[in-house]
Amino acid sequence: MTDPQALPAATPLLAVCNVSVTFGGIVALNGVSFDMHQGQILGLIGPNGAGKTTLFNCLSRLYQPSAGDILMEGASILRRPPHRIAEIGIGRTFQNVALFSNLSVLDNVRIGAHARTQSDIISDSLRLPGVRRGEAALNARVDEILGYLELGDVAHNVVSGLPFGTQKRVELARALATEPKILLLDEPAGGLNHEEVYALGDLIRRIRNDRKITVLLVEHHMGLVMSIADHVVALNFGRKLADGTPAAVQSDPDVIKAYLGSKDQ
Numbered sequence: 734m735t736d737p738q739a740l741p742a743a744t745p746l747l748a749v750c751n752v753s754v755t756f757g758g759i760v761a762l763n764g765v766s767f768d769m770h771q772g773q774i775l776g777l778i779g780p781n782g783a784g785k786t787t788l789f790n791c792l793s794r795l796y797q798p799s800a801g802d803i804l805m806e807g808a809s810i811l812r813r814p815p816h817r818i819a820e821i822g823i824g825r826t827f828q829n830v831a832l833f834s835n836l837s838v839l840d841n842v843r844i845g846a847h848a849r850t851q852s853d854i855i856s857d858s859l860r861l862p863g864v865r866r867g868e869a870a871l872n873a874r875v876d877e878i879l880g881y882l883e884l885g886d887v888a889h890n891v892v893s894g895l896p897f898g899t900q901k902r903v904e905l906a907r908a909l910a911t912e913p914k915i916l917l918l919d920e921p922a923g924g925l926n927h928e929e930v931y932a933l934g935d936l937i938r939r940i941r942n943d944r945k946i947t948v949l950l951v952e953h954h955m956g957l958v959m960s961i962a963d964h965v966v967a968l969n970f971g972r973k974l975a976d977g978t979p980a981a982v983q984s985d986p987d988v989i990k991a992y993l994g995s996k997d998q
């Protein structure tokens with residue numbers, strides 16, 4: 734967990750600084766900047782093609798910006814490969830659920846927890862005392878998270894047989910098992926019904942409140958974003974259009990115009 738005391742008050746947990754991304758001739762992001770502070774839920778919105786996924790992919794290190802920087806606790810993350818972002822406290826979920834579908838819920842969550850262990854193959858195979866202690870701590874962490882997300886009853890079920898909404902919770906559990914400081918959620922409401930979206934909003938808020946995890950939410954479901962975000966950043970055509978409280982962004986004339994000109998809700 735981030736200790737807010739550890740950072741100077743003015744240092745954001747995450748800073749997106751003038752980030753641009755081009756694909757051939759297409760400018761997907763054009764000089765986008767914003768800060769995220771510890772404990773915030775930040776909603777990233779914008780009509781189709783605005784650049785949300787591109788930015789999300791830069792944060793999770795799948796894309797490399799052509800200009801600009803992304804700082805986590807003041808240090809650039811841009812030389813870090815995607816499989817090493819968990820080490821610095823960035824966890825993520827995927828739009829269409831990316832679990833090991835033939836493995837159990839428990840094994841999927843253990844894989845997330847392993848991303849944070851210090852063990853290596855030699856000490857693992859020798860079963861050194863430090864490894865055994867690490868395993869016990871890992872098992873306790875996984876059990877706690879399964880309980881927290883009410884997945885205990887399906888812990889030994891194979892993921893592919895579970896309803897989509899449950900699979901999404903397993904993905905969240907796997908991301909939480911990496912003990913993130915920031916959780917990046919890519920359209921978590923996609924494919925969920927009304928009740929499930931409501932429960933998801935409640936869960937995201939609880940995760941922030943109970944576990945002190947900062948959340949970045951890329952989401953088309955405006956009701957969800959506006960009900961749980963403390964801060965909203967709106968993009969359009971790769972540029973930042975607005976940045977402020979949900980109420981301020983929702984009533985921003987440029988945001989209204991961008992949405993009225995699109996097929997989004």
Ligand SMILES: Nc1ncnc2c1ncn2[C@@H]1O[C@H](COP(=O)(O)OP(=O)(O)OP(=O)(O)O)[C@@H](O)[C@H]1O
Nearest residue numbers: 756759760761779780781782783784785786787788
């Ligand atoms: N891999 C890629 N190659 C070429 N162009 C891309 C690529 N990814 C995104 N783009 C383009 O970059 C722009 C931003 O796309 P992006 O997917 O980031 O928008 P978005 O806001 O996530 O849209 P949506 O809400 O529809 O998912 C669009 O013009 C898109 O066509």
